[in-house]
Amino acid sequence: MKLVSRKTVLVLLDMTLIWVSVFLSYFLKFDGHIPIDYLYQCFKYAALSMLIGSASLIYFKLYRRIWQYASIGEMVSIIKAVTVTCTISYILMLLVYEPRIPFSIYFRVLENMFIIIGASRFVWRIFRDNYHRKKNDQLQTLIIGAGDCGHLIAKELKFNPTSPIYPVGFIDDHPAKLNHQIMGTSCIR
Incomplete structure (x- = not known):
């Protein structure tokens, strides 16, 4: 796969994961029954988070890393990118949208995004570490x-x-x- 197409796939994957993180946060907050006002808010918050998240992940160079060698440094970059994404998105939504986003949503989105995006990055490392087992001829x-x-x-x-x-x-x-x-x-x- 060409480098440009791989980065495009990663950006699209991340945008999807960010949307899932936001929607899951609302879904869990309202026990699966999201009120209509909050459902519209969820979609707007997710769209804004996807845009800011993509920019943040690019800024912290998460698309320029070789994930099979992922370590603590990559995890720190993910924490920074997710924190910036969630904080800026939350503040912008507070300034322009009613009803006010519950603060618990901010923390849940932060948590979900960190877990989901972090897991997506380390899956390859986990696969790689477990893939190479001793062969009979070694x-x-x-x-x-x-x-x-x-x-x-x-x-x-x-x-x-x-x-x-x-x-x-x-x-x-x-x-x-x-x-x-x-x-x-x-x-x-």
Whole structure:
């Protein structure tokens, strides 16, 4: 898939997820029976949030990341983008629309958007981390040292489908690491 078309798909996906987040917030607030005035408000709030959300996600460079390497830095960017989106959308809706949006909707939209958009970004990482299992033709190996270097070596061996060896354990003399796991691999002495 071309880079431009992949970004277009991601933007459209995010706009849909933002709409779902807003609608779900209203649906949960009113126990599935959204009053007609609030239903119109929901659609306007969702439309505004989609526009602001797309701009915010672009501003925080969430379409320029390689999500198979997602980590804490990406999660922080998602938190920032979602917080900016929700806050600006809520304030603008307060200024121009009656009836007033319940404040609980703001928090629920924030929560839903963070969970849904965050999950959409980390699905690929979860899939990738679980996809590469030991193949029958790979030799089992122990890695000496469970520090940063050992972690990097294990990561490369586990996630490289062409690797002829697969790490099954770490050997380390550090007592705090004994009988613990790094990347699902046990640390022994």
